[in-house]
Amino acid sequence: MADGPFLAPHSAADRGQLSRRRVLLAGLAGSSLLALGGAGACAARDPKADLRLLEILSDLVIPDTDTPGAKATGAPAFAALALAHGMKGAQSDTLQVLEAQLDAKAGGPFRGATPAARLAALTEIDNTTVAARPPSAWGVVKSLILRGHYTSEIGASQELRYELTPGRFDPDVPVKPGERAWSSDANARNFS
Template structure:
């Protein structure tokens, strides 16, 4: 395998992990210079609740504490075209409407087990919305200060490179 082929395979591998708009969002770039959906405080709170079900508070703070919803809203606004934004926010509204239909109350008012059930239903009923929400939540969380320093191992000033450093049992993955 030559160098060019190796680089192409690497880009295919990385491209399958994160979508280009999310990578641009992490880099702080703006891809969408056209119209954007203006989010409401209610939508922002709903995004925070769904993100917190995806990455809940355990022995480390969850997605809501990390402010993942701010990342999600910014990346949707700056890196996705309006049509994709409309689909995302329609999926969010559908999740809330499905919660009202199933439990008689909106997603925000559900108990944790009910929220978990609704998110699991979203995985099958509205898979494109769920996959985008999950991708944005995980990237937003692990690129936040809380995610990088409390959920991952963080070394602000890296030492020497050791490509074969052993992990200790229970050690966190490294933040980059």
């Protein structure tokens, strides 16, 4: 009887080896297919174009005012890195899915739309998807922009205010209109 990796083995010892061989071959074949699929998805995206989209979105979420906006604090680069590493539940196609939604709402390419059309498209998506569970593509990207901005030195020290209060806890501090939010609010409940 012929012997080979896919033929019936002659002994129990051969059966164990054959099983391991099949598992290894199947694993290699499967991982190769996954790698090829992932490479195709990654190759289709231009990192510079993705960063530019994140810059546009960051300017819409936290624009420059009397303090630097999200783009100036490096939030787009942080969001791009976080998306690449799957932070906050990001998938490999999160930005691609979001851009398709933005293009649909803008009635054409979101990147080429007027600032008013961009704001209208993003506002519509924000109003309908930001509280979705599991988080929508926009919910993931928005949370990364906010995290990148408010954990940066500029965001935490210039836009927010911080008052070190050792030994004292004030559970309910009134905030007057026009006052800056507190950077010591770890839960970020004051973001609108």
